[in-house]
Amino acid sequence: MSEKFSVLRCIRCGATYEASEVRYRCDCGDLLEVAHDLERLRAAFPNLRERFAARAGSTQFPYASGVWRFHEMIMPDLPAADIVSKPEGNTNLYRTDKLSQIGRAHV
Numbered sequence: 001m002s003e004k005f006s007v008l009r010c011i012r013c014g015a016t017y018e019a020s021e022v023r024y025r026c027d028c029g030d031l032l033e034v035a036h037d038l039e040r041l042r043a044a045f046p047n048l049r050e051r052f053a054a055r056a057g058s059t060q061f062p063y064a065s066g067v068w069r070f071h072e073m074i075m076p077d078l079p080a081a082d083i084v085s086k087p088e089g090n091t092n093l094y095r096t097d098k099l100s101q102i103g104r105a106h107v
């Protein structure tokens, strides 16, 4: 693996590409998967479970996101300052009077 924590790796031939590339297919034509160097991640962030648990319910950007709360497992090489988030995940339920009439009070 490269110096980065993650690469894009071909599921057929194993060729690798920078994870920062916007690319979906290998030169051989098959799909790419995101592959993390888990041993290096574990060594660099030995307390990930506690870190993720501490971020649960956070209102701080970008960790209010239910996705980016797991930043180190999503895209560890991306600086937090470069994350773009709505925030997605942890979507709230909202009460709707019309839907409550058919038994669905929250959407």
Ligand SMILES: [Zn+2]
Pocket: 010, 011, 012, 013, 014, 015, 026, 027, 028, 029, 030
């Ligand atoms: Zn390939």
